[in-house]
Amino acid sequence: MEPLLMAGFRCNELNEVLCGLHFQLHYIDKYNKNKIPINCALCLIDLRTENTINEITNLVRELDPRIHIIVLINKPQLDIAEITTFIAQFAWDFYTSPIDPERLAKCLGHGLGLSKLKQQHAPQLESQCKDNEQFAYQSDVMRQLFRQVGRVAPTDIPVLIRGESGTGKELVATQLHQLSARKDGPFVTVNCGAMAAGLIQSELFGHEKGAFTGATSSRKGKIALANGGTLFLDEIGDLPAELQVNLLRFLQEGLYDSVGGSMPQSADVRILAATHVNLENAIDQGKFRLDLYYRLNGITIETPRLKERRDDIIGLANRFIRVYSDEYGLATKPLSQSACHALLNYPWPGNVRELINRVRRAVVLSDTQQITAQNLELINIEKKRHIALSLKTLKDNAEKQALQQAILIADGHVELAASYLDISRATFYRLMDKHDLELI
Numbered sequence: 001m002e003p004l005l006m007a008g009f010r011c012n013e014l015n016e017v018l019c020g021l022h023f024q025l026h027y028i029d030k031y032n033k034n035k036i037p038i039n040c041a042l043c044l045i046d047l048r049t050e051n052t053i054n055e056i057t058n059l060v061r062e063l064d065p066r067i068h069i070i071v072l073i074n075k076p077q078l079d080i081a082e083i084t085t086f087i088a089q090f091a092w093d094f095y096t097s098p099i100d101p102e103r104l105a106k107c108l109g110h111g112l113g114l115s116k117l118k119q120q121h122a123p124q125l126e127s128q129c130k131d132n133e134q135f136a137y138q139s140d141v142m143r144q145l146f147r148q149v150g151r152v153a154p155t156d157i158p159v160l161i162r163g164e165s166g167t168g169k170e171l172v173a174t175q176l177h178q179l180s181a182r183k184d185g186p187f188v189t190v191n192c193g194a195m196a197a198g199l200i201q202s203e204l205f206g207h208e209k210g211a212f213t214g215a216t217s218s219r220k221g222k223i224a225l226a227n228g229g230t231l232f233l234d235e236i237g238d239l240p241a242e243l244q245v246n247l248l249r250f251l252q253e254g255l256y257d258s259v260g261g262s263m264p265q266s267a268d269v270r271i272l273a274a275t276h277v278n279l280e281n282a283i284d285q286g287k288f289r290l291d292l293y294y295r296l297n298g299i300t301i302e303t304p305r306l307k308e309r310r311d312d313i314i315g316l317a318n319r320f321i322r323v324y325s326d327e328y329g330l331a332t333k334p335l336s337q338s339a340c341h342a343l344l345n346y347p348w349p350g351n352v353r354e355l356i357n358r359v360r361r362a363v364v365l366s367d368t369q370q371i372t373a374q375n376l377e378l379i380n381i382e383k384k385r386h387i388a389l390s391l392k393t394l395k396d397n398a399e400k401q402a403l404q405q406a407i408l409i410a411d412g413h414v415e416l417a418a419s420y421l422d423i424s425r426a427t428f429y430r431l432m433d434k435h436d437l438e439l440i
């Protein structure tokens with residue numbers, strides 16, 4: 001009996017057919033997602049009632065990326081964006097009802113065979129990510145992100161990486177490249193926001209000799225340089241409108257024109273793009289093309305803000321302390337307790353990049369046995385937090401005292417007590433509740 005993971009709608013007819021095909025069914029949902037038999041290579045998700053799709057999306061993100069997912073749907077569901085997005089993002093194949101045992105057996109058999117082959121030969125993608133020296137993470141949110149990276153990397157689907165500045169978008173892009181079949185090819189980055197508007201066309205598409213004043217020889221563009229590899233378009237939201245058209249053509253047809261060139265050229269390139277701005281807003285404002293957005297956004301990966309993954313902060317800080325102590329030939333020092341406290345309570349508007357900068361400065365400046373909050377220049381923030389905290393406590397205490405006195409003077413008469421404090425009856429009751437007070 002071959003184990004088969006099952007998710008989504010539970011259907012007796014389907015179960016009977018699958019048991020007849022000698023599959024041993026293991027239903028998974030959010031409550032038993034950790035009880036997956038180790039030797040499972042295939043997961044069948046019945047989405048014929050798609051009302052469970054959100055839950056299933058979360059579930060699937062946590063599956064071993066080497067498990068092949070086959071989605072069972074009704075044909076008209078191919079018109080539902082939510083379903084097709086799910087299929088594009090996660091499925092190895094889809095099967096449309098009605099359930100015909102022979103056709104289903106073929107589909108599952110094919111998925112199973114290929115998945116097993118991959119499990120035998122493909123490296124453990126997730127552990128590859130984890131072992132990677134560049135990355136440090138412990139948080140669930142990053143674990144999920146790397147599952148997604150491991151799953152998406154071997155495909156050639158364009159990926160849009162979204163996240164605030166300094167959250168690791170470029171690092172994700174390099175991982176996607178390194179875990180893909182293109183890893184031995186070039187990884188070329190273009191920062192669309194950092195190039196002069198006049199130069200970007202030639203930077204991206206290259207130019208021919210004499211194409212413009214100063215073009216004394218022909219020059220390859222980044223697309224040509226990325227041939228056989230990956231092109232990472234950072235800050236894609238800043239790409240000028242006319243270049244959006246050219247890039248779209250390249251994405252659609254694989255062809256582009258170099259500046260001054262007379263013949264279209266082609267290149268075999270996987271496109272990854274990143275943005276820290278909201279592209280949907282840019283589309284609404286007419287600054288970004290919707291068709292280009294759809295082309296780039298085969299799959300979206302979101303890099304979380306550092307403050308959303310506090311479990312990673314101390315691990316990352318320790319890693320950067322080691323890195324910079326080694327680099328500057330200094331002793332590796334531990335973080336003091338106050339430093340850990342400050343690190344965990346700071347909001348990190350500049351994300352990991354800011355953490356790196358603070359730690360690097362601290363490593364150089366520290367003249368004590370430990371790295372302190374002061375070395376990290378977080379001491380004022382800590383102090384402010386304490387002042388803010390004590391101010392809040394003072395306010396709360398004063399509020400409670402005022403309520404108690406009002407109750408006493410009004411002899412337990414709520415309306416009167418509220419009027420003494422110039423607040424409504426409802427507010428008075430709410431505050432009594434907040435301070436756990438009772439009428440006498």
Ligand SMILES: Nc1ncnc2c1ncn2[C@@H]1O[C@H](COP(=O)(O)OP(=O)(O)OP(=O)(O)O)[C@@H](O)[C@H]1O
Binds near residue numbers: 166167352353
């Ligand atoms: N999980 C992580 N582990 C180790 N280093 C990280 C991690 N995330 C980010 N970094 C480091 O933080 C710095 C910023 O990352 P990166 O340049 O990838 O961010 P970004 O989101 O592309 O920023 P920007 O939008 O400003 O270009 C880099 O030095 C990167 O190596």
